[in-house]
Amino acid sequence: MPTLADVAREAGVSKATASRALMRPDMVAAPTLERVRSAAERLDFQPNRAARALTTGRTGMIGLIVPTLANPFFAPLVLGAQRAAEETDSLLLLTVSEYDARREAALADRIADQVDGLVMVAPVGTDRALRERARHRPLVLVDRKVGRLPSVVLDTAQGTSELVAHLLELGHREIAYVSGPPGSWADARRRDAMRAQTEAAGARLHVLGPLPPTFDAGIEAVGALPEGVTAAVAYNSYLALGLLHGLEAAGIKVPGEMSIAAADDLTTLAATTPSVTALGVPVEEAGRLAVVRLLEICAGPRRTVADRLPTAVHPRDSTAPPRRP
Amino acid sequence: MPTLADVAREAGVSKATASRALMRPDMVAAPTLERVRSAAERLDFQPNRAARALTTGRTGMIGLIVPTLANPFFAPLVLGAQRAAEETDSLLLLTVSEYDARREAALADRIADQVDGLVMVAPVGTDRALRERARHRPLVLVDRKVGRLPSVVLDTAQGTSELVAHLLELGHREIAYVSGPPGSWADARRRDAMRAQTEAAGARLHVLGPLPPTFDAGIEAVGALPEGVTAAVAYNSYLALGLLHGLEAAGIKVPGEMSIAAADDLTTLAATTPSVTALGVPVEEAGRLAVVRLLEICAGPRRTVADRLPTAVHPRDSTAPPRRP
DNA sequence: CTGAAAGCGCTAACAC
DNA sequence: GTGTTAGCGCTTTCAG
Numbered sequence: 001m002p003t004l005a006d007v008a009r010e011a012g013v014s015k016a017t018a019s020r021a022l023m024r025p026d027m028v029a030a031p032t033l034e035r036v037r038s039a040a041e042r043l044d045f046q047p048n049r050a051a052r053a054l055t056t057g058r059t060g061m062i063g064l065i066v067p068t069l070a071n072p073f074f075a076p077l078v079l080g081a082q083r084a085a086e087e088t089d090s091l092l093l094l095t096v097s098e099y100d101a102r103r104e105a106a107l108a109d110r111i112a113d114q115v116d117g118l119v120m121v122a123p124v125g126t127d128r129a130l131r132e133r134a135r136h137r138p139l140v141l142v143d144r145k146v147g148r149l150p151s152v153v154l155d156t157a158q159g160t161s162e163l164v165a166h167l168l169e170l171g172h173r174e175i176a177y178v179s180g181p182p183g184s185w186a187d188a189r190r191r192d193a194m195r196a197q198t199e200a201a202g203a204r205l206h207v208l209g210p211l212p213p214t215f216d217a218g219i220e221a222v223g224a225l226p227e228g229v230t231a232a233v234a235y236n237s238y239l240a241l242g243l244l245h246g247l248e249a250a251g252i253k254v255p256g257e258m259s260i261a262a263a264d265d266l267t268t269l270a271a272t273t274p275s276v277t278a279l280g281v282p283v284e285e286a287g288r289l290a291v292v293r294l295l296e297i298c299a300g301p302r303r304t305v306a307d308r309l310p311t312a313v314h315p316r317d318s319t320a321p322p323r324r325p
Numbered sequence: 326m327p328t329l330a331d332v333a334r335e336a337g338v339s340k341a342t343a344s345r346a347l348m349r350p351d352m353v354a355a356p357t358l359e360r361v362r363s364a365a366e367r368l369d370f371q372p373n374r375a376a377r378a379l380t381t382g383r384t385g386m387i388g389l390i391v392p393t394l395a396n397p398f399f400a401p402l403v404l405g406a407q408r409a410a411e412e413t414d415s416l417l418l419l420t421v422s423e424y425d426a427r428r429e430a431a432l433a434d435r436i437a438d439q440v441d442g443l444v445m446v447a448p449v450g451t452d453r454a455l456r457e458r459a460r461h462r463p464l465v466l467v468d469r470k471v472g473r474l475p476s477v478v479l480d481t482a483q484g485t486s487e488l489v490a491h492l493l494e495l496g497h498r499e500i501a502y503v504s505g506p507p508g509s510w511a512d513a514r515r516r517d518a519m520r521a522q523t524e525a526a527g528a529r530l531h532v533l534g535p536l537p538p539t540f541d542a543g544i545e546a547v548g549a550l551p552e553g554v555t556a557a558v559a560y561n562s563y564l565a566l567g568l569l570h571g572l573e574a575a576g577i578k579v580p581g582e583m584s585i586a587a588a589d590d591l592t593t594l595a596a597t598t599p600s601v602t603a604l605g606v607p608v609e610e611a612g613r614l615a616v617v618r619l620l621e622i623c624a625g626p627r628r629t630v631a632d633r634l635p636t637a638v639h640p641r642d643s644t645a646p647p648r649r650p
Numbered sequence: 651c652t653g654a655a656a657g658c659g660c661t662a663a664c665a666c
Numbered sequence: 667g668t669g670t671t672a673g674c675g676c677t678t679t680c681a682g
Contacts, residue, residue: 001438003675014653019677029651046438050384051675053375054658061418069403075394079421091436093386094419096404111416113326113371215596245596271540271570328659339669344661354667376659379674 002043011039022047061091062294063115065107067099067123071213073236073264073283074121077142080287081119088295090116099181101125112137117294119287123184138297140290144185145306150297152290152307156186156263157193159279159311163233163261164197164205166277166313171321172203172231172259178221178243179209180235187235190263194233211239218242222250230322231259237266240276244318255320265314274317281311327368336364347372386416387619388440390432392424392448396538398561398589398608399446402467405612406444413620415441424506426450437462442619444612448509463622465615469510470631475622477615477632481511481588482518484604484636488558488586489522489530491602491638496646497528497556497584503546503568504534505560512560515588519558536564543567547575555647556584562591565601569643580645590639599642606636 008018013032021028021036028036039045053059064081066074078094085092093111097104101124108118117138122130127146133139134149141151160177167175177194180187191207198205206226211217218239223246225232234240240262247254254260254274262269265278286309293305333343338357346353346361353361364370378384389406391399403419410417418436422429426449433443442463447455452471458464459474466476485502492500502519505512516532523530531551536542543564548571550557559565565587572579579585579599587594590603611634618630 004677005675015676016654016678017652020652023677027651032651048379048675049439050375050378051658052677054373054379054660054675055677057658059375069394069400070397072395072397078394078419079423082421086435091418091439092420093416094403095417096407098404110411114374114416215593219596241593242596245598248598268540268566271544271567273570273573329661330659340660341662341670342668345668348661352667357667373659376674377661379659379676380661382674 001048002045004045004047006043007036007040007045010043011035058116058298059114060089061093061115062291063093063095063108063111063118065095065097065104065118065120065122067097067104067121069096071236071238072266076284077121077287080284080289081291082287083284084288084291084295090291090295097122099124101129105129108133116298119290119294123181123186138294140294140297142286142290148304148306150293150303150305152286152293152309154186154281154283154286155308155310156279156281157189159281159313160190160233160263161193161197162311162313163263163277163279164194166315167231167233167259167261167319168198168201168203170231170259170319173322174204174206174226174229174231176206176208176225176229176232178218178232178234178239179207179211180213180239182210184210184235190235209235211235214238215242215245218244219246219249222246222252225258229258231261231319233261233263236264237262237269237276237278240269240278241272244272244276255318257323259319259322261319270314270316277316277319278314279311280314282309285309326373327370329370329372331368332361332364332370335368336360383441383623384439385414386418386440387616388418388420388433388436388443390420390422390429390443390445390447392422392429392446394421396561396563397591401609402446402612405609405614406616407612409613409616409620415616415620422447424449426454430454433458441623444615444619448511449506463619465619465622467611467615473629473631475618475628475630477611477618477634479511479606479608479611480633480635481604481606482514484606484638485515485558485588486518486522487636487638488588488602488604489519491640492556492558492584492586492644493523493526493528495556495584495644498647499529499531499551499554499556501531501533501550501554501557503543503557503559503564504532504536505538505564507535509535509560515560534560536560539563540567540570543569544571544574547571547577550583554583556586556644558586558588561589562587562594562601562603565594565603566597569597569601580643582648584644584647586644595639595641602641602644603639604636605639607634610634 008015021033095107119140121142130146213236215238219242261277263279265280269276269278333340346358420432444465446467455471470476538561540563544567586602590605594601594603
């Protein structure tokens with residue numbers, strides 16, 4: 001491994017100049033710059049990150065904590081974050097908290113001093129813990145808001161109320177919300193938004209749950225759908241798939257006897273029979289933006305940013321007017 | 326942030342002794358050890374990893390490259406790897422190659438000098454590139470073998486031939502293999518194993534593909550199933566789900582007219598109608614073991630290890646005897 | 651615009 | 667067993 005000293009010698013300059021040429025090209029005369037660059041090229045010089053980190057205090061790594069990878073929902077999030085990191089020559093340190101606040105805290109502590117900042121998808125866990133963490137390192141929250149902490153939220157609250165509007169328009173008046181994990185920040189927002197929307201229309205929202213956001217839970221939820229309900233919105237795709245399956249097993253026609261919709265949109269939803277009406281969510285963009293914001297914060301003064309990403313209703317075959325009694 | 330010097334002063338010893346006490350407790354007298362430990366505790370001392378990396382040449386990080394996260398198949402792999410890393414106080418640097426050999430190479434180059442070693446899930450890409458990479462850094466391959474490079478393989482070749490045995494036993498004689506991504510190492514192994522198994526039994530294997538391992542490709546594959554075939558094994562769960570859906574749409578009964586099985590086992594396969602016979606694969610264990618092996622290699626002499634993890638057929642409702650003509 | 655020199659925090663020889 | 671010393675490779679004052 002060639003070092004900066006090698007490059008400097010090869011270019012016939014001092015280490016300081018070599019360093020400047022590579023880091024701050026505008027601080028160096030054009031011909032010198034060229035010499036250093038070509039020397040670095042020739043030697044295939046890769047700066048030693050540890051050494052750089054030691055002097056600058058910046059590691060060039062950013063931490064990303066997600067609750068799980070078992071749900072493909074997070075795949076584009078990670079991808080978006082990785083792409084954004086690549087563009088600035090940063091690296092992603094990824095950890096999975098498994099929806100466990102204690103584990104999340106332990107992991108965050110463990111990596112905090114190795115990264116320049118942290119992007120966290122932390123649906124559960126206390127505001128306090130997140131606030132505290134933000135005091136030490138730059139922190140960007142995804143799909144959650146805590147006070148004035150920087151955040152990127154997928155506006156599924158707005159989205160679910162559009163989903164409800166879609167159902168109301170079809171004529172539904174008794175709508176169920178099959179809600180997600182207990183304590184989920186986004187879940188509570190959606191519930192509130194849907195409630196407001198239904199009540200304003202003189203309709204009724206029946207909340208089931210909280211439920212684990214799984215296929216199986218969706219199946220079981222079918223038994224708990226209140227009498228008279230003609231449409232159900234599920235917290236996520238898995239619950240919706242479970243509903244679909246459970247309804248089929250129970251001999252209840254979709255959308256004839258029951259309309260269903262999901263508040264996110266895994267690709268399989270478009271391919272089921274019937275295809276499932278869902279909320280398109282810019283997940284990759286959220287990952288990308290979170291990293292961009294984090295790097296802004298690392299660079300400049302700690303501005304407060306709160307981005308809100310719009311979602312879009314994808315109407316499909318699982319929603320239709322209720323059967324007239 | 327307190328440094329080792331602070332700890333040393335607080336404990337009334339030299340930096341060297343403090344360092345030894347923390348790193349090699351057995352090289353230090355018991356009372357000294359105690360003093361240093363309590364000093365470190367009191368100050369909440371966290372060693373600076375960059376500094377340590379600079380002197381030791383070891384970063385305490387290991388790289389993990391996976392082709393995608395959109396397939397939940399890889400979730401337990403990452404989790405297993407992360408758990409193993411945690412246990413040795415290492416950190417995981419995760420990157421996603423998106424099944425793109427060029428991207429994979431670029432990412433590997435980028436992180437190579439930041440990690441002590443690399444675990445790669447590299448189903449595509451050339452042997453040569455992997456061999457070359459292994460010359461620079463310790464490398465453990467997952468689900469692929471290249472010469473004598475250390476590897477952890479999920480023995481789905483053996484597994485698929487057991488799947489075929491299961492089908493043969495049911496009476497099938499014309500079996501299709503709906504194969505996976507072009508150039509996939511594991512796919513080729515499975516194909517060979519299944520071919521051998523069918524031919525030995527005087528039956529026939531019809532290979533479809535290569536195909537992208539997706540739900541949609543599975544649907545389309547239905548149209549390509551040769552006349553006379555009564556059972557199909559799919560490269561993965563998505564293809565199998567696609568088959569199931571496509572067959573249903575085509576009015577072909579499963580398992581009455583066509584048996585299907587998958588060569589991996591996402592949880593949804595157990596919950597479809599009918600549930601799908603599949604190959605249980607110890608994915609989390611593979612992730613764990615790969616990291617363990619990597620750390621062994623980093624520590625000791627570069628031994629050649631090749632682990633082969635057994636899989637298990639999970640018979641479900643999608644396989645049954647063929648309809649007698 | 652460039653060079654010399656200091657030092658980031660830690661570990662590893664090498665003495666004592 | 668413990669302390670002293672010398673760097674690891676880089677960035678950054680500070681002079682020139």
